[in-house]
Amino acid sequence: MIEITEEQIADWELSKAAYHEAAHNMVDERFGGAGDTVVWRSRSGNPEERAWRGQSHPRTCPEAMGAIALASRFSAPDLPANWRMLVGIAGLVAEEILDDDTDDAGAIADAIHLKISD
Template sequence: MSELTEEQIAMRELRNASYHEAGHKIICSRFGGDGDILIWKNQSGNPDETAWRGQFRIRVCPQQMHDACKRAGFPAADLPENWRVLFGMAGLVAEEMLRDGANDVELIADSVSATILLGFASATDLLMMGITNIDDFELSCDEVKQAWRYLKEDWPLVQKYAEYHIAEALTG
């Protein structure tokens, strides 16, 4: 088995961070929200941390947009009750889809659960998913499947956003 160089590892981490945040953006947009993807090089110097970091900053919250439309008398489709969960897990699901081009939703759900159990999921993702204790949580395979289906439908957009931010990070 060949060893990856530091540069190859950093590129994989940049790709993962970009696709992760693009997953959040796509799910947020699907429900009427919007926001900005931020990707930056980790300057901590800690070799145990990822080389690249990312964040999706919501500018327009789907719930607030939905409520505003209803108050103004505009038609607005009902938000699913689990939109926050889907939004929270979208980044992890997108990373799994990127890794394998995965179509096996049960495998994706297992991988997302393992990521959470190992402590690799961000506090904000966990908060949106309603997970307060990584030692005692249930991840719904149906919700993973729903997030996967939405991301799969919009995968060209996920790729567009992610690849744009990869290029920006490398030239910035």
Template sequence: MIELTEEQIAARELRNAAYHEAAHKMVYERFGGAGDAVVWRNESGNPDEKAWFGQFRPRTCPEEMRTIALASGVSALDLPSNWKMLVGIAGLVAEEILSDDTDDAGAIADAIYLKISDGEASASDLATMGITDIDSFELRYEVVEEAARILREGWRVVQQEAEYLIEFATD
């Protein structure tokens, strides 16, 4: 069994938080919105908590931007009905891609299902995904597969944002 130091664990948690939030941002912006991803060190000193926290902060809503574009005579693509779920699940999918670089949506969905069941998903992610009861929820493989496809197509953007977040957080 490999033993990790506190510093190694903290570095991995920073990396996961940065990629998680960068994924939310990339998917949100893909649908026409804008926002900011942020990460910060947990200063509580509680060893049972994660060393790093993160958050995606929306500034403009894709639905509102589409409405404004159409009202201005600018063509705009239709938003998929599940766009919010895709944004909400993007962070968890990115963490799974990062952890084992799998292409199997079923394996990713299973891992995410376990994280949600174990209470490891944030309340904001769950709300965006439309999950109100972690004891009884459905996670559709096709949504996970679509989120994974979107993230893989834009992985370079996710990487750039995550590396920026890591650099900024450790300055």
């Protein structure tokens, strides 16, 4: 049987947290926004919680940046009506790709649907 140490679990959770938060920022930037990502070690001491936590902090809103670009006669990417949902779900997609080592869109969508409905 393979033994996994607490440090290996923490390292894996650090990767998941970093990819999750980076995915939010990548999709936000695709639509013209900008932000910062932070990841930190959880200090709660609760073994049921993840060892690493993270947040994505938007600095500029894609809608505001698009309006500024258009007023300045620059082109701006078209924003889909559900852009906020796409930014939000990007972290789950990144985690699912890391967890299952798959790029099958149907399998990823099913797994995310299950997570959200739980």
